[in-house]
Amino acid sequence: MSYAVDTKGFYGNFGGAYIPEMLQHNVETLRDRYLDIINDPSFKKEFNDLLKNYVGRPSPLYEAKRFSSKYGARIFLKREDLNHTGAHKINNTIGQILLAERLGKKRIIAETGAGQHGVATATVCALKNIECIVYMGAVDIERQAPNVARMKMLGATVVPATSGSQTLKDATNEAIRDWIQNPADTHYIIGSVVGPHPYPDMVARFQSIISEEIRQQLPEYIDADKPDSIVACVGGGSNAAGAFYHFLDDRAVRLVAVEAAGEGIHSGRSAATSVLGTEGIIHGSRTLLMQTVDGQIVEPHSISAGLDYPGIGPLHAHLIKSGRAEAISITDDHAVKAAFLLTRLEGIIPALESAHALAALDVMSYRPNENIVICLSGRGDKDLATYMKYLDKI
Amino acid sequence: MNRINLLFANKKNNILNIYFTAGHPHLEDTVAIIQSLTEAGADLVEIGMPYSDPLADGPTIQASSAQALRNGMNLGLLFNQIKDARTKSSIPFIMMGYFNQLMQYGIERFMAKAKDSGVDGMIIPDLPVEEFEKHYKELFDRYDMNISFLITPQTPEARIRHIDAVSNSFIYMVSSNAITGAKSNIDAEQEEYFTRIEHMKLKNPRLIGFGISNKTTFDKACGFAQGAIIGSAFIQTLDKAKQDEIKTKVNQFISSVRNGSPA
Numbered sequence: 001m002s003y004a005v006d007t008k009g010f011y012g013n014f015g016g017a018y019i020p021e022m023l024q025h026n027v028e029t030l031r032d033r034y035l036d037i038i039n040d041p042s043f044k045k046e047f048n049d050l051l052k053n054y055v056g057r058p059s060p061l062y063e064a065k066r067f068s069s070k071y072g073a074r075i076f077l078k079r080e081d082l083n084h085t086g087a088h089k090i091n092n093t094i095g096q097i098l099l100a101e102r103l104g105k106k107r108i109i110a111e112t113g114a115g116q117h118g119v120a121t122a123t124v125c126a127l128k129n130i131e132c133i134v135y136m137g138a139v140d141i142e143r144q145a146p147n148v149a150r151m152k153m154l155g156a157t158v159v160p161a162t163s164g165s166q167t168l169k170d171a172t173n174e175a176i177r178d179w180i181q182n183p184a185d186t187h188y189i190i191g192s193v194v195g196p197h198p199y200p201d202m203v204a205r206f207q208s209i210i211s212e213e214i215r216q217q218l219p220e221y222i223d224a225d226k227p228d229s230i231v232a233c234v235g236g237g238s239n240a241a242g243a244f245y246h247f248l249d250d251r252a253v254r255l256v257a258v259e260a261a262g263e264g265i266h267s268g269r270s271a272a273t274s275v276l277g278t279e280g281i282i283h284g285s286r287t288l289l290m291q292t293v294d295g296q297i298v299e300p301h302s303i304s305a306g307l308d309y310p311g312i313g314p315l316h317a318h319l320i321k322s323g324r325a326e327a328i329s330i331t332d333d334h335a336v337k338a339a340f341l342l343t344r345l346e347g348i349i350p351a352l353e354s355a356h357a358l359a360a361l362d363v364m365s366y367r368p369n370e371n372i373v374i375c376l377s378g379r380g381d382k383d384l385a386t387y388m389k390y391l392d393k394i
Numbered sequence: 395m396n397r398i399n400l401l402f403a404n405k406k407n408n409i410l411n412i413y414f415t416a417g418h419p420h421l422e423d424t425v426a427i428i429q430s431l432t433e434a435g436a437d438l439v440e441i442g443m444p445y446s447d448p449l450a451d452g453p454t455i456q457a458s459s460a461q462a463l464r465n466g467m468n469l470g471l472l473f474n475q476i477k478d479a480r481t482k483s484s485i486p487f488i489m490m491g492y493f494n495q496l497m498q499y500g501i502e503r504f505m506a507k508a509k510d511s512g513v514d515g516m517i518i519p520d521l522p523v524e525e526f527e528k529h530y531k532e533l534f535d536r537y538d539m540n541i542s543f544l545i546t547p548q549t550p551e552a553r554i555r556h557i558d559a560v561s562n563s564f565i566y567m568v569s570s571n572a573i574t575g576a577k578s579n580i581d582a583e584q585e586e587y588f589t590r591i592e593h594m595k596l597k598n599p600r601l602i603g604f605g606i607s608n609k610t611t612f613d614k615a616c617g618f619a620q621g622a623i624i625g626s627a628f629i630q631t632l633d634k635a636k637q638d639e640i641k642t643k644v645n646q647f648i649s650s651v652r653n654g655s656p657a
Contacts, residue, residue, distance in 0.1 A: 016525070017522065018493055018520045018521065018522065018525070019520055019522065020449060020450040020519040020520050020544065021519065021522075021543065021544040021545060021546055021549060021568070022450060022544070022546050022548075022568060022571065022572075022573075024522065024546075024548075024549070024553075025546075025548040025549065025550070026548075163456055163460070164446065164447070164460075169447070173447055173449060176449050177449065177450075177452075177573050180449075180450065180571065180572070180573055181571055181572055181573060182571070183548055183571050184548075184571075278498075279497075280494045280497055280498060281492075281493055281494040281497065281520065282447070282494070283449075284449075284520065291494070291498065293498060294468045294469055294495065294498060294499070295445075295492075295494045295495040295496075295497065295498030295499070296445065296446040296463060297446045297447050297494075
């Protein structure tokens with residue numbers, strides 16, 4: 001079985017481009033040109049140069065020894081939190097801003113949940129002197145205030161999405177509506193492996209640097225260029241897609257996708273799409289999503305704004321449904337506990353999103369001394385207000 | 395003959411298609427709205443299936459959809475209401491909604507139920523024409539269910555030709571690069587686009603929608619196509635209406651579009 005996207009934009013039954021005619025021209029142009037553009041030597045040179053000298057790649061692969069001895073495994077953290085702007089999101093926005101330039105676009109729009117993608121987009125727009133508008137759910141604007149301030153300082157306009165649950169799903173709807181109204185001059189930088197083809201494949205390619213580096217870095221520690229397991233959190237799934245990418249066809253590597261269970265899978269306040277979701281269409285892609293029998297999209301919940309999304313990218317739907325990846329759900333409280341544990345054992349404050357991946361170690365089975373890579377997708381500075389509420393309870 | 399094709403065979407201009415969101419402003423208004431529209435002289439009625447995430451719609455239709463869902467609207471109930479309305483109206487009924495709604499109901503089950511309820515055609519903005527042709531055309535044909543596709547100022551000529559070839563209904567001309575309800579006038583650039591499409595001599599009739607709100611914009615659109623579609627402006631007039639005011643509000647609105655003054 002292949003895990004690459006097919007020519008129609010599908011991963012098995014999932015993917016495609018279910019978009020209104022108003023978006024057809026832009027999405028078709030992107031589909032017809034993205035591979036030529038990103039494979040062009042001048043693009044590659046500029047992309048790699050910015051990843052190295054601006055983002056600070058390669059990001060370290062760090063053996064977390066105290067954390068490892070707590071779990072009885074060899075645990076390696078892929079330190080995407082050390083990237084410029086504090087998360088993996090910048091890998092994709094660097095790629096897409098270079099693409100937008102080559103498409104002749106003068107205006108950038110983006111959606112954001114936790115604000116990391118918004119900050120990463122505002123950053124590359126500042127770098128390239130391009131107008132930037134970021135749509136963010138009104139609820140998320142409240143709970144991720146530091147990132148809102150960063151976007152504003154970077155010169156972006158932050159527009160609150162006030163419809164629906166006022167989180168990531170609604171911010172994405174608003175960004176799509178903006179693109180419908182500004183098709184000629186605007187490029188939409190989607191932040192995850194979601195949306196119509198070619199976005200899931202394009203974003204996965206830009207994030208695939210994560211697994212490319214893991215392959216190069218592991219031999220510094222172990223006698224192999226692959227781990228036994230790779231664990232990553234999944235909202236839309238871009239850091240997981242990047243961390244899994246170069247191991248997709250190697251069945252010896254176990255892939256673990258960690259979702260947000262919120263207050264519990266069956267609490268009515270959850271974002272555990274692989275358990276609660278059914279096949280349908282969200283944001284132009286056929287995938288698994290949380291919905292009613294009538295096809296109304298259900299408002300999700302997670303303490304982590306970046307995982308508070310009712311769907312998952314079509315690649316992940318395919319990986320999970322075909323049995324290639326294993327899905328695990330982690331509750332809000334459990335994720336916070338894991339964040340404190342890593343902080344106290346290793347002196348690393350993880351993002352709430354990444355904390356879900358860390359917590360998966362309590363749930364997944366593994367052999368003693370197994371080699372496990374966890375994608376530490378972002379740093380926790382933005383989440384301090386939430387963490388402080390738990391300080392006395394831990 | 396399908397009622398939509400019959401209408402366009404008999405009437406060549408000033409065709410007025412009114413969109414409303416089923417379940418708004420009240421859950422049980424569907425029959426009254428359709429009956430009043432028919433009596434007031436609307437030529438077609440477009441019944442919106444309220445959706446949680448209407449990507450192509452502006453604030454007015456988003457809000458009416460959210461209200462309808464809070465009121466408890468669902469497809470089972472809506473089909474019953476449409477079937478009831480069919481006994482009181484003989485104008486064409488079109489259902490408009492997003493593809494996920496049909497997928498979850500089951501496409502064939504939807505076709506059978508829609509046909510049985512007296513529905514003549516569909517508008518599904520996020521179902522691309524290629525996907526329709528490949529997977530669903532045969533099914534739609536079997537149930538004599540028409541489908542209208544959208545074209546926009548950005549749609550290339552070859553794609554418009556393709557859509558025209560696949561269509562068996564009217565072509566829905568989106569008046570500008572917009573979501574529903576966003577504009578309130580028609581400018582020179584739009585007129586140029588309307589003229590360009592008119593000169594293509596398509597086999598299907600055309601209705602212009604998005605940004606058509608009153609007699610001025612309706613008349614202007616009718617100068618370039620067989621008629622036009624009004625949605626958001628109509629929904630706004632119903633917004634605060636009590637149930638017993640529906641008929642009066644509908645009459646006033648249609649009269650103001652047709653004659654420039656309320657009845």
